[in-house]
Amino acid sequence: MKAVLCKQYGPPESLVLEELPSPVAGAGEAVVSVRAASANFPDVLIIQNKYQFKPPLPFAPGSELSGVIKQVGEGVTGFKPGDRVIAFTTYGAFAEEVKVDASRLVPMPQGMDFESAAAFLLTYATSDHALRDRGALKAGESLLVLGAAGGVGIAAIEIGKALGARVIACASSAEKLEVCRQHGADEGIDYATEDMRERIKALTAGKGVDVVYDAVGGPYTEPALRSTAWRGRLLVVGFAAGDIPKIPLNLTLLKGCSIVGVFWGDFARREPQAFAASLKQLGAWYAEGKLKPHVSQTFPLAQAAEALKLMAARKVKGKVVLRMGG
Numbered sequence: 293m294k295a296v297l298c299k300q301y302g303p304p305e306s307l308v309l310e311e312l313p314s315p316v317a318g319a320g321e322a323v324v325s326v327r328a329a330s331a332n333f334p335d336v337l338i339i340q341n342k343y344q345f346k347p348p349l350p351f352a353p354g355s356e357l358s359g360v361i362k363q364v365g366e367g368v369t370g371f372k373p374g375d376r377v378i379a380f381t382t383y384g385a386f387a388e389e390v391k392v393d394a395s396r397l398v399p400m401p402q403g404m405d406f407e408s409a410a411a412f413l414l415t416y417a418t419s420d421h422a423l424r425d426r427g428a429l430k431a432g433e434s435l436l437v438l439g440a441a442g443g444v445g446i447a448a449i450e451i452g453k454a455l456g457a458r459v460i461a462c463a464s465s466a467e468k469l470e471v472c473r474q475h476g477a478d479e480g481i482d483y484a485t486e487d488m489r490e491r492i493k494a495l496t497a498g499k500g501v502d503v504v505y506d507a508v509g510g511p512y513t514e515p516a517l518r519s520t521a522w523r524g525r526l527l528v529v530g531f532a533a534g535d536i537p538k539i540p541l542n543l544t545l546l547k548g549c550s551i552v553g554v555f556w557g558d559f560a561r562r563e564p565q566a567f568a569a570s571l572k573q574l575g576a577w578y579a580e581g582k583l584k585p586h587v588s589q590t591f592p593l594a595q596a597a598e599a600l601k602l603m604a605a606r607k608v609k610g611k612v613v614l615r616m617g618g
Contacts, residue, residue, distance in 0.1 A: 295387035299350040301341040304600035307353070315391035317365035322379060328410035328590075329357040329385040330613045331599040332443065333532055333581070337358045338383060348382045353600075354385025354614075358409035364551070368394045368540065369398040376400040378413045379567065382455050383556070386596050388616050401575045411443065411585040411611035412578075417428060419447035421506060421568050422527045424557070426473040426552045431456025432439025433502035436519070437477075438512050439532055441468035441473065443611040445584050446475050448505045454582045457503075460489060460495055464606075475586065494520040500524060502549075513537040517549070524549040532606065566587070 295312050317323045335353045337343040361375045361566045367575060371377065378398045384390050400409045423429045429507035435452040439445045440461035449575060452459040453476040460479045469480035481491045492501060500521035506513055510533025517526050524547060544551060560567040577583045588609045591599045 293388040294593060295352045296593060297352055300602060301339065304336070304339065304597040304604065307339065307597050307600075308478070312387070314389050316360070317363045317391060318369060319366040320394055321365040321370060321391055322361050322397060323363040323590070324359040324379055324388055325362045326357045326359040326385065326388055326390055326616050327355045327395055327406035328616065330410040330443075330605050331596075331612045331614070332356060332414055333530065333603055334380045336600050336604045351385045352386045353388070355381060355382050355469055356380055356414045357385040357390060358406045359404045360617050364394070364548070370394075371397055375591065378409050380413055382434070386593065386614060388593070390403065395576050398571060405576065407587050407590060407615070410583045410613050411587050414556070415443040415447040415585070415611065416574050416583060417560070417570060418529065418554065419451050420423055420574055421438055421559050422554040423448060423451050424528055425570075426554050427503045427505075427525045427527050429455050429457055429503050433519075434458045434460065434496060435503045435615050436462065436501040436516060437505045438516060439508040440472045440477065441609045442507065442532070443608070444507050444529060445505070446472070447583070447609070449475050449477050450583050451577075454577050456574070460501065468609055471586065475584065477572050478504045487513050487514070489519050496508045496521070503527065505529060505546050508533045509537055510535045514539060520547055520549045524546055526551050527554050528552065529554045572616070586614050589613075590615050
């Protein structure tokens with residue numbers, strides 16, 4: 293089977309496509325024949341040794357896949373060969389076959405295609421954990437989404453609307469904001485050309501926003517925090533801009549607001565019952581047509597580097613997906 297490997301840390305073009313032996317499932321494991329795998333921003337970081345998790349070299353990047361179970365190991369219950377599944381892997385998904393711990397498998401929602409499935413779990417589960425669990429977003433509240441045209445951003449828009457919030461999308465171009473509106477955003481702010489704070493003030497009649505979904509960091513976090521309403525919540529999801537901002541803590545005192553960390557991976561591991569409940573809700577919303585993964589481009593496995601270059605350049609709207617056998 294073929295796999296895209298990181299054999300030395302570097303940019304996406306340093307990745308190589310190689311033939312490897314097929315994996316064999318051990319106890320508690322399954323081997324999945326991969327049909328699709330999505331690119332996520334941590335994939336760009338992990339191949340450059342800039343991510344918090346550092347797998348030993350060589351390794352295949354890729355943290356999210358969909359496919360069909362080929363083999364299960366001893367002790368695996370609830371899954372069998374032939375089942376259509378989604379898997380979250382941290383790394384290893386950019387391959388035609390992947391061995392994964394059975395605890396990291398999720399049944400594919402009924403009626404979902406493989407490309408949508410590969411773009412579903414990490415973005416929507418992260419955003420659901422952020423907005424419902426950590427942010428306690430309620431109907432009638434306002435939600436500001438930074439980096440709104442990315443995978444987690446679009447998921448946050450759709451979940452925010454499913455919860456009954458008014459959603460303000462922030463993105464870096466009119467084209468990206470149009471995608472956000474197609475997924476339900478009520479308002480848009482182009483922070484490449486507009487004063488974000490002044491626009492938020494105008495859109496909220498000076499009140500500020502109740503919840504900020506921040507997967508961007510860098511220079512946008514502090515002005516977003518300054519634009520929160522009384523008892524506002526800023527959700528720290530990631531740092532796609534590259535820099536981790538340093539926030540004056542007196543802002544939290546003056547606004548009675550909260551800065552809340554969102555670490556979905558550890559949530560899924562530490563709180564399996566809450567994680568299962570989140571997946572159940574996401575499946576129900578998908579069945580109701582409220583969640584629609586936005587796959588903007590697909591590539592064959594051999595062009596994984598091209599997909600990651602787009603991620604690194606922040607040119608992706610929604611998700612890009614690798615197709616196996618293509």
